Amino acid sequence: MIDDLPYRQVGEPVPGRIVCVADHSSNFVPADVPLGIPVELLDTHIAVDLGVEGVADRLARRHAIPAHIATVSRLVCDLHRREDEEAVVPFSSDGHTIPGNIGADIEKRLERFHRPYHDAMAKWLDAARPELIVALHSFTPALETSDEERPWEVALLYNQDDTAALQAIRLFEEEGLAVGNNQPYSGKQLNATMDRHAEAHGRPYLTIEIRQDLLATEAGQARWAALVADIANRTALALKGG
Numbered sequence: 001m002i003d004d005l006p007y008r009q010v011g012e013p014v015p016g017r018i019v020c021v022a023d024h025s026s027n028f029v030p031a032d033v034p035l036g037i038p039v040e041l042l043d044t045h046i047a048v049d050l051g052v053e054g055v056a057d058r059l060a061r062r063h064a065i066p067a068h069i070a071t072v073s074r075l076v077c078d079l080h081r082r083e084d085e086e087a088v089v090p091f092s093s094d095g096h097t098i099p100g101n102i103g104a105d106i107e108k109r110l111e112r113f114h115r116p117y118h119d120a121m122a123k124w125l126d127a128a129r130p131e132l133i134v135a136l137h138s139f140t141p142a143l144e145t146s147d148e149e150r151p152w153e154v155a156l157l158y159n160q161d162d163t164a165a166l167q168a169i170r171l172f173e174e175e176g177l178a179v180g181n182n183q184p185y186s187g188k189q190l191n192a193t194m195d196r197h198a199e200a201h202g203r204p205y206l207t208i209e210i211r212q213d214l215l216a217t218e219a220g221q222a223r224w225a226a227l228v229a230d231i232a233n234r235t236a237l238a239l240k241g242g
Contacts, residue, residue, distance in 0.1 A: 005071065005116060005120075006070060006071055006072045006077070006079070006112070006113040006114075006116055006117045007068055007069060007070055007071055007116070007117050007120055007121070008069050008071055009066065009067070009068050009069070009120075009124060010056070010057060010060035010061065010066060010067045010069060011060035011061065011064070011065070011066030011067060012066060013066045013124065013127065013128035013130070014064075014128075015127070015128060015129050016129055016130070016131055017064075017065075017128075017130065017131060018065045018130060018131060018132045018133075018134060018232050018233065018236055019065060019066050019067070019068070019124075019125070019128050019130045019132075019133055019134070020056050020059050020060065020065050020066065020067040020068070020133075020134040020135075020136055021067070021068045021069075021121060021133060021134070021135050021136070021193060021197075022049070022052050022053065022055075022056040022067060022068070022069045022070060022135075022136045022137075023070050023074075023078075023079040023080040023135070023137070023193055024048060024049035024052060024070060024074050024078075024079070024080060024137060024138075025048065025049060025052045025053040025056055025069050025070050025071075025136075026048060026053065026069075026070050026071045026072055026073055027042045027043065027047040027048035027073045028071055028072050028073055028076075029042065029047075029072075029073050029075065029076055030072070030076065033076050033100065033109075034100045035075055035076070035098055035099070035100040035101065036098070036099035036100040037075070037096065037097075037098060037099070037100070041096060042073065042075075044140075045094070045138075045139070045140040045212060046074075046075065046093035046094050046096055047073045047074065047075050048073060048074065049136075049137050049138040049139075049212070050138055050140075050212040050215060050216070051138050051210070051212055051214075051215020051216065051220070051221055051224075052136050052137060052138050052210075052215070053069060054215065054218065054221035054225075055136060055210070055215060055221050055224050055225045055228065056069050056136055057069070058221060058222055058225035058226075059134070059136075059225050059228065059229055062222075062225065062226075063225060063226065063229035065134065065229055065232065066128075068120070068121050068124055070117065072113050074090070075090060075093065075098055075101070076089075076109065076113060077089060077109045077110070077112075077113035077114050078090060079113070079114060079117050079118070079193070080137075080190070080192055080193050081192050082192050082196075083110055083114060085192075088106070088109075088110070088114065089101050089104055089106050089109050118193075118196065118197075121193075121197060122197060125197055125201075125203070130203060131204065131236050131239070131240070132164060132203075132204050132205065132206065132232060132235060132236040132239070133194070133197070133198050133203055133204070133205040133206070134205070134206050134208060134228060134232050135193060135194050135198075135205060135206065135207040135208065136208055136210075136228070137157075137207065137208065137209045137210070138209060138210045138211065138212045138215055139155070139184055139185070139209045139210075139211060139212060140211075140212050141211055141212065141213055148184070150184050150211070151178055152178050152179060152180035152183060152184070152209075152211065153177045153178045153179070153210070153211050153214060154172055154177055154178075154179055154180070154208065154209065154210050154211065155179060155180030155181070155182075155183050155184065155208075155209040156168050156169050156172075156179070156180070156181065156182070156206060156207065156208060156209075157182055157185060157186065157187035157190070157191060157207040157209060158182065158187040158191070158194075158205075158207060159187045159188055159191040159194070159195055159199060160199055161198070161199050161204070161205070163204060163239065164204045164205060164206050164235050164239060165181075165187075165206060165207070167235045167238050167239070168206050168208070168231050168232075168235045169181055171231045171234055171235065172231060175227065180209070184209070185209070187207055191207065194207055204236075204239055206231075206232060206235060208228060210224055210228075
């Protein structure tokens with residue numbers, strides 16, 4: 001965390017253009033928040049959307065898509081949950097108990113992490129007036145607690161507004177990719193950040209989930225940053241009738 005803030009912002013938004021947000025991009029746990037889990041779990045999907053930080057940074061630095069990037073692990077405070085959801089400070093994740101979160105002061109976590117993150121994002125987006133928001137996530141190829149197959153390479157999630165998502169699904173499919181439509185999660189249930197900052201304001205958005213093994217190397221992150229930037233720009237153009 002920089003200056004004890006739960007986010008960092010890379011790049012300067014150009015009003016009316018594309019921006020990126022990354023809620024699950026960090027596995028950082030402050031020293032005064034003991035989670036009581038083996039340290040190796042911090043390098044797995046339960047703590048962080050693996051590879052997303054590298055993609056978001058590249059979008060901002062190389063593709064002119066500024067980014068609002070989380071700097072604290074979802075196990076400390078899940079920034080992609082509503083304040084009133086139990087999972088905002090998770091007691092368990094994919095079969096792993098998080099002992100340090102049981103009995104934790106939820107209000108203190110919200111005040112320290114969740115509210116500053118979203119308040120800053122709201123001001124950033126108000127100033128940016130974006131034509132499109134890219135909400136970036138990654139998903140594990142296999143859960144420890146499920147035999148569900150996850151064959152998609154990339155997926156688009158949405159709640160009520162599917163306009164941009166359906167356009168991007170078509171564009172990703174034209175790249176020869178296996179594309180999930182509201183899979184492996186549904187934006188009807190898991191869309192907190194875009195519900196709040198996009199749909200509630202009539203802002204077009206793409207919630208993009210990339211399979212984590214495709215982001216395991218810097219080359220993979222660079223490839224996907226370029227691809228996401230291209231699809232986002234083409235989607236924004238299509239939304240304008242171009």
